[in-house]
Amino acid sequence: MTSKENGTSESFISGAKINLWVAPTDTSSLVQTPESFFFMLGEREQEKYRKLQLDNDKRSYLASRVLLRTALSKTVRDQIPPELWLFEDGTHGKPAIAKTQLTSLPVPAPCFSLSHARHLVVVAICPNLLGSFDSAIGVDVEPFNISTSRFSIDAALTKSEKKTLESLSIRARAAETVKLWTAKEAYAKMIGQGVSLDFTTFEIALDPTHLVRSANHAVDPDNVFFCSRMLHFRHTTYFLTLAMYRPPGPDPVIVEHILDDPYVRDHSRTDAMEGDEHGRMATTYT
Secondary structure, three states: OOOOOOOOOOOOOOOOEEEEEEEEOOOHHHHHOHHHHHHHOOHHHHHHHHHOOOHHHHHHHHHHHHHHHHHHHHHOOOOOOHHHOOEEEOOOOOEEEOHHHHOOOOOOOEEEEEEEEOOEEEEEEEEOOOOOOOOOEEEEEEEOOOOHHHHOHHHHOOHHHHHHHHOOOHHHHHHHHHHHHHHHHHHHHHOOOHHHOOHHHOEEEOOOOEEEEOOOOOOOHHHEEEEEEEEEEOOEEEEEEEEEEOOOOOOOEEEEEEOOOOOOOOOOEEEEEEEOOOOOEEEEEO
16 A cells, blocks of 8 residues: 655544654764753653763664654644653553643544664654554664674574574575564564563564464454565665554555654655565655
8 A cells, every 4th residue: 555645744644554753863963962952851851861871872862752752743733842742651661652641632642662773763653543552553673784693582582483584594584583573572562561571472473474473462463563674774774663553454554754864954755655465565755
């Protein structure tokens, strides 16, 4: 399914639709004047920023919070400024819009998920169409040349998942390992548990990516949608996977907003993506 969007200031995503925002973490404004963005952050966010020791971690965290707040404001047509969003942590630490603010939103409550990799931050936003739990979206992004040993990924796989990877050629195994890892991360974020979840309690099959066994009895595997794709950004290749909990029906439309420097001005490229015959995503530039 292909969708055409006009710019990035559209109204809230209706139906099964996901807005995906992608931006760098190493822009000159973030590197040279990070304090100029503090007005957007709440007290807890500023405190967490100051506790981070490494400059790269500081920039990545600041970029993710600024991009999230900016994207949420675009979602509601700027009726709520970025600095006025209120957040609270769920049971397992996943941030969500504060319940005290939900009643004042001009649109149905959106769900969101964050991920960042080397020099890149991603925010995914979608409507909570089923309303059965606080989270409905998860996203994970990793550099494509990732070392699987970095994650001790074997310990996170079921016997069937290991068998699938072992049956592949060395070249194919590298790509499918990253695809499987990002899918498992995205699913864990989708149900609001993240890395606190035992990744062997659920199972994902590839080609096409789909949930075989859920770690949450409230989650019907048939209602979980996955989208995996390669993302080329600033001479680096990343692998990105989305997981969304939604009603049965057509696959969601995904609108991607590529922002070269969202922290200075909005000059994004909007891409509409559609599924191909292999269950992956093809990108059509609009």
